[in-house]
Amino acid sequence: MNLELLTCCLRCLNLRSLNSVGVSVDLQTSRRTSPFTIVPLLFSVLLLPMLLIMFQKLSETKHLSRLHHCLLAATLTFTGALVPNVAQAFTLNLLHFSDGESSLLNRTAPGTATTPSFDYSGVSLFANLIDRQRNASTTDFDLLVTAGDNFLAGPQFEASLRLPAGQQFYDAKALELFNIDVGGIGNHEFDFGPDVLARFIDPDGDGTGFRPFVSSNLLIPDSSPLKGLIQPSTIVTKVVNGVEEKIGVVGVTTPLLRSISSPGNIGTLGDLSTTPGFSVLVSTVQAEVDKLTAQGIDKVVLVSHLQDINEEKSLAGKLKDVDVIVAAGSDTRLANPDDPLLPLAGETAVPSYPLIYNAETGQQVSSLAALPAGVAPLVIVSTDGEYKYLGNLQLDFANGKISSILEPGSGPKRNATLDGLTGRPDLVNQVQNPVNTFVGDLRQTPVGVTNVPLNSVRTEVRAKSTLFGSLIADAIRDAAQDGAPAIGLDPAKILVGIQNGGGIRNDRRFAPGDTISEFDTFDVLPFSNFVSVVKDLTGGELLPILERAVSSQTAPGVGGGGQFLQLSGLEVVYDVTKAAQVVTAAGAITQDGARIISILLDPNNDRTGQFLYDVAQGGFLVDPNQALFDLATINFTANGGDNFATLAGISDSRKFTLGGVTYQSALEQYIREDLKGTVDATDIASGADIRVRDISALISDATGGEMIVGGDSAAVPEPTTMLGMLGASLGMGYLKRRQAKNKQK
Missing domain, CATH: 3.60.21.10 (Metallo-dependent phosphatases)
Known part of the structure; x- marks a missing residue:
């Protein structure tokens, strides 16, 4: 018989091997093949040999006309249409x-x-x-x-x-x-x-x-x-x-x-x-x-x-x-x-x-x-x-x-x-x-002991200021001050530290008396975030950063967004009922936000700093375009992570990263060296529920000696004069703090 035509017939049926039909395929597909698939399959299996025998006879007698060719091709094409593509x-x-x-x-x-x-x-x-x-x-x-x-x-x-x-x-x-x-x-x-x-x-x-x-x-x-x-x-x-x-x-x-x-x-x-x-x-x-x-x-x-x-x-x-x-x-x-x-x-x-x-x-x-x-x-x-x-x-x-x-x-x-x-x-x-061996070694390496309850619970560190979150922010600021001279920065200007809640992980709880191991510092701060400094932050940049931080809050102390900031050196009051900042995934602010009520610059975390912004007094109490301080944070946040659009827009020339100093190592060193292995309540002044709080929280107002209270009898200095006073006051506070640390050492 004509092998070429047989091959053509098989192609019409879309069969890539003779094993694609018959018992072997039926066994492979029987549990999932519907009767509507089986019927044409059986029909084709029976019809195909008959057609091939007829073709063979016609070929032998040389009576296969063009019409016969067409009828045979049509029949095979029809059969191929009935047969599913078994190979697929x-x-x-x-x-x-x-x-x-x-x-x-x-x-x-x-x-x-x-x-x-x-x-x-x-x-x-x-x-x-x-x-x-x-x-x-x-x-x-x-x-x-x-x-x-x-x-x-x-x-x-x-x-x-x-x-x-x-x-x-x-x-x-x-x-x-x-x-x-x-x-x-x-x-x-x-x-x-x-x-x-x-x-x-x-x-x-x-x-x-x-x-x-x-x-x-x-x-x-x-x-x-x-x-x-x-x-x-x-x-x-x-x-x-x-x-x-x-x-x-x-x-x-x-x-x-x-x-x-x-x-x-x-x-x-x-x-x-x-x-x-x-x-x-x-x-x-x-x-x-x-x-x-x-x-x-x-x-x-x-x-x-x-x-x-x-x-x-x-x-x-x-x-x-x-x-x-x-x-x-x-x-x-x-x-x-x-x-x-x-x-x-x-x-x-x-x-x-x-x-x-x-x-x-x-x-x-x-x-x-x-x-x-x-x-x-x-x-x-x-x-x-x-x-x-x-x-x-x-x-x-x-x-x-x-x-x-x-x-x-x-x-x-x-x-x-x-x-x-x-x-x-x-x-x-x-x-x-x-x-397991590596992790076991980390667990056996102590960093310090806490005398206060600490936790890294997601629903808390992303919703309100906590003791552990504040401790981490303090540690980042301290590490930035220690490393500033090596990267050509002035440690006395690094007055504020921030840590995003999303970078604090694994819902850990430490009760008073618990040991904090090296493993624990990795567990709570697991990412490869390096301590960084953003130089010469202005009030006009600080406000939208803080608006972004509280933009996910849905009620006082209730949030969920990783952008919520734990703070060091700042006290911020916000109103959750006001409009939140809106940022697109591409990092464009489409709504400024109006939740921040006041910002107190408080480098000693003792509530005796200087108000920078207060809605009751008309907004900014400083020139929003003038540099206020250097900001310590992690490179993730400095580069605009968590969609901090303002930080993303700051030139890289104002951003400095401390090589090899991760936020995990900053916490470990702060506890081990600066706090001498013991975390006390006095080490995290105003750390819980105060550094960031909703206006409805029952917390007394800050009463710092440099507070600008306004009113007819209050003289509000020009921004340049006030900043000079502010710099002198904060510089003295920083020197006192470093002297106290040196005595501990």
Whole structure:
């Protein structure tokens, strides 16, 4: 028979091998193939041999006319239309996680009346969980992705930072031993700057990452060490039933990157969904998806680290040809009622897993069956971070579109010994044991003892002035004064210190009498933030900085934004009922804010300083354009982190960073050396509830000798005269303070 025509016939049927039809395929697809697929498949299997025999006879008698050719071709074409593209019909076993954040070691949950003590989290248990889900799956294509925040500063990551150059970070080693297929990029990857992230991806420094990492909206300059290490997308290729199958994976990173991390000269495209710039983010992602579909890729997964699952929901209906979005950064614990969660306080589910959307309209639906005929779905999945859960989504695809969601395989899988998980030996030996030893050494190294209660609880340090927050701000100012001469600055002019609440972490509590270890200082101040100084800050710059600090407050002492400032050398009163400052993700102030009521410059934290601003007296009591003092802070905040637009706009020529002095080391040194290892109440004067407070707080007014009270009998000096008086007064206060410290030493 004519082999060329037979090949043509098979192509008409879109069959890439004879094994693509028949019993072998039926066994592979029987549990997920509908009768509407089986009927034409059987029809074609029976019809094809008959047609080929007829063709053979006609060829032998040489009576195959042009009409016969056409009829045969038409019949085969019709049959091919009935037969599904079997080579593309397969099940995806998507395993996903995000926000691991260097939670490399197991945690232990105490036993209760109903639940015994158990271990959870940690990478050695997580590796066992991944293996279990891979082995339990009968699906065709396993895909393991992480959607960003693959490490986080702190004691466990410090173990990696202290490794010799060229050695792989423990977090990277864990991902490699998990055998991830693709990694996404979040915001915490940039907390140490691009150089550390480049070392994470490429420990050998040869320009090749240990796995593909993707983000489509990062702007990476040619000079960056990350150039070539992060791609907009990648294609994962695996052989399924003897046929090569491909899935495209696109990445996207939060456009808030510059305001919440330290990306250096790396920028982002797009903005939040509440801004016009969101269309740029959508078009950027879509352009990368289009590149994949142009290469014949008909199944696409988006690993998205947008910090808020509502951002990923906003992508539904705006993106074409995306099948799954893995949402990250918000720790949204999607689950169904029958999905077992960790028996921990606050461990509640957000319905449901997955979220299903009409890909054309963006409307959420209850099930695939609720979609109009012919409309493709878009599904969104998300899990909690810190290696507490592994998401497992099992999807049937037909002709490149999701046709069903398989249960009970789909859902979040908890990472706990409760379910019989044990640490996988390679992760135990290569990651868990060395990190545990390093952290143990930190725990055994004391820094000091506190005689007052201290805490780093998120809901407090981001809402009001606290003892611990004030202590940290004092330590940063002290470190800046100590290091000022080395960078050519005058320590006597560094009168104020600020620390953003977002940089104080891990909800720690210390009772009077507790020892503070070196581990604790890392745990509370985990980021690679270096002490910095902003020179010659004016009143006109100070006011909008403070407006930004209280812009997230919703009630007295209630906030949540990382931009809330803990202060040293200032006392600020605000009114939460007034208009808050509004700043776009790009750092433009669109509403000035009117919450700040008064600002008292109080370098000794004893409430006897000088009012700089007072609404009752008409606003500024100094020239807002004249330099008042040098400001101590951390480089993250100095560069405009947390969307401090005013600080971002200050010239780099006025910003100085103390090399090698992190805010963690500043706190450690302040307690160990300046406070002689003991934290007393007198060391944190007016530290709790006073340095920043709502006007309704029942705190007496400051009564400093330099207070400008106004009135007919009060002479208000000219700004230059007043600043001279102020400088002399503050300089004397600074000298007295340093003399007292020298006596202690």
